[in-house]
Amino acid sequence: MLDNRGGTFYKAYTRCCINFITLRLKRNCMRFSRMYLPTLKEEPAEAEVISHRLMLRAGMVRRLAAGIYSYLPMGLMALRNVEAIIRQEMNRAGAQELLLPAVQPAELWQESGRWDFYGKELLRITDRHQRNFCFGPTHEEVITDLVRHEVRSYRQLPLNLYQIQTKFRDEIRPRFGLMRGREFIMKDAYSFDVDDAAAGISYQGMREAYSRIFSLCGLDFRAVEADSGAIGGSFSHEFVVLAESGEDAVASCQACAYAANVEKAEGRFAAADKCAADAAAPAAAAVATPDRESVESVAAFFKVDPGAILKSMIFESDRGFCLVVVPGDREVNEIKVKAALGAEWLEIPAPSRIADELGLPVGYLGPVDTVLPLLVDRQVPELEAVVCGANRHGFHLQGVIWGRDFSCNKVADLVQVRAGDRCPRCGGLLQIDRGIEVGHIFKLGTKYSEKLKATFLDQEGQERPLVMGCYGIGVGRTVAAAIEQHYDENGICFPYAIAPFKVALLNLDLKSAEVTAACEALYAELEGRGIAVLYDDRNERPGVKFKDADLIGAPLRLTLGRKSFERGIIEARLRDGSSNAELPLADRAPLWSLLAELAADDSRIPS
RNA sequence: CGGGAUGUGGCUCAGCCCGGUAGAGCACUGCGUUCGGGACGCAGGGGUCGGAGGUUCAAAUCCUCUCAUCCCGACCA
Secondary structure (H helix, E strand, O other): OOOOOOOHHHHHHHHHHHHHHHHHHHHHOEEHHHOOOOOOOOOOOOOOOHHHHHHHHOOOEEEEEOOEEEEOHHHHHHHHHHHHHHHHHHHHOOOEEOOOOOEEEHHHHHHHOHHHHOHHHOEEEEOOOOOEEEEOOOOHHHHHHHHHHHOOEHHHOOEEEEEEEEEEOOOOOOEOHHHEOOEEEEEEEEEEEOOHHHHHHHHHHHHHHHHHHHHHOOOOEEEEEOOOHHHOOOEEEEEEEEOOOOOEEEEEEOOOOOEEEOOOOOOOOOOOOOOOOOOOOOOOEEEEOOOOOOHHHHHHHHOOOHHHEEEEEEEEEOOEEEEEEEEOOOOEOHHHHHHHHOOOOEEOOOHHHHHHHHOOOOOOOOOOOOOOOEEEEOOHHHOOOEEEEOOOOOEEEEEEOEOOOEOOOOEEOOEOOOOOOEOOOOOOEEEEEEEEEEEEEEEEEOHHHHHOOOEEEOOOOOEEEOEEEEEEEEHHHHHHHHHHHOEEOOEEOOOHHHOOOOEEEEEOOOOOHHHHHHHHHHHHHHHHOOOOEEEEOOOOOHHHHHHHHHHHOOOEEEEEOHHHHHOOEEEEEEOOOOOEEEEEOOOOHHHHHHHHHHHHHHOOOOO
């Protein structure tokens, strides 16, 4: 039979293969009547952010447990589209795809030191032999382990490996649907280089690839400087999609290119011409201020600006207790405090603990004659004759002067920037926007390669640790972010590139053989051109079809009913409402050029 | 983990205060009418009221415990 190349078996087999391939090509075309696409007319009660609501209503996802979601066909299609863009751009940038295990042995995490450090977010699992494993929240350990066994020489570098895979982080509070799930799909890439300079080139390459990826996804985003958090490392950028519902806040300069997460952002601080403490100034005096525990109420009491009050807060870290002092009109930035202390963890102890263990009254804390180590914001020494708590219940000190009444050699930038602060680069005005972090790139350095002994021999035969970088993209979050940025009161308005269906074809008159035949013909042609189309052939009233078409957000809606058929036209309406044209039924050319325009318009990459 | 709330047909919710027959709308099935922006009529199917315990002649309703989910704060793609 194997030799029967020209025979009937072979022909049948060939036809079978061709059918299979054709079916594969058509996988993104569907009849609505056959598709598992459970749309919801009513608002699901559990969802509060737009993307979550719309993804539930549009039949893209369903919740299985807190922070754990099933992707239905529509949702998966959107996800695959984002993945395709990611793959294309990662491969273009020279990265290679692989797939690492989701479940990882505890030993590796103990070796890197993160088994204890990562905390409760690490979902730990025990197998039948009582061996410890975890469900991977990230893959630095695994990739480093893989590479250390294979990479021996500088000749094998640079190397950039990535995967698209399910992660699990046991978030304290999962919320917002796919925006902060516990189980989520992430593209993570890891680069390995010979030295810091080469690692910088890898980092830059990823930065460019990320910009292309998010541009291709049709997103309005910013690449901003960021804190590197638990992953560690020296340098990092976040890619933030601007959206009202975002959990992150980004400070950006209105005059130059500076942009940073507010956790990281610095305001320029002009060291004013500070006059030395005036010895003649009256001594600080204690004033009874009963029930004045907030900065606002104290400011009102003394009839001064909140900026002339010192806000004093006790923090506890692995370095012990510490009193942090900032101007009263400022918020403390805990990330900066943590960095200034060089602490591993940081928290605000409960007022009861402060009272019991330190004997101090919250609401009346101050830096004068305190027993606690001080940490002072750099703006504090510039203030004169300020008010602060007297460390005595019901009393504040007035006329307190830096350098005379208290001082401290630990002075640092500790406050959160706010709109109107000055840019640290150019002095321009900073503005604050909310956004969703969809990508994050880190320069890791040798943190993991040293711990896991991933080394190579350089040109001089010296053994050196690999210099690493790591680069993540939340794939599901990117889909959600795209929806947050592209919707209206009727539903999703997908950017063309990630739209599960590019075209929604509505047959408004199933009973008419001619209309149906025209729709079927058009459907087949769109299919033949590889355009993802959802053909609404359901026996439903027109209103239902319009509502569903709007909800699922196909960029182009083609409508054919009896009236339009008799006039020889198809109605072509863009989902974003920007155009509503009548195309001739007899001539397809205008339709093809419209579709080509849509596709091209959306794939622009800003230089 | 702290603070707040909610669990009642598939979905959205009423009923709970003041204990006594489990309800509405949507969805689903059948028939008929309708048919360019989520139609209408008639007839149906579907619920151990999150779970356990208690009080009571009697519990969706009151009490205790428990589980789950959601919202506000500390983590992160």
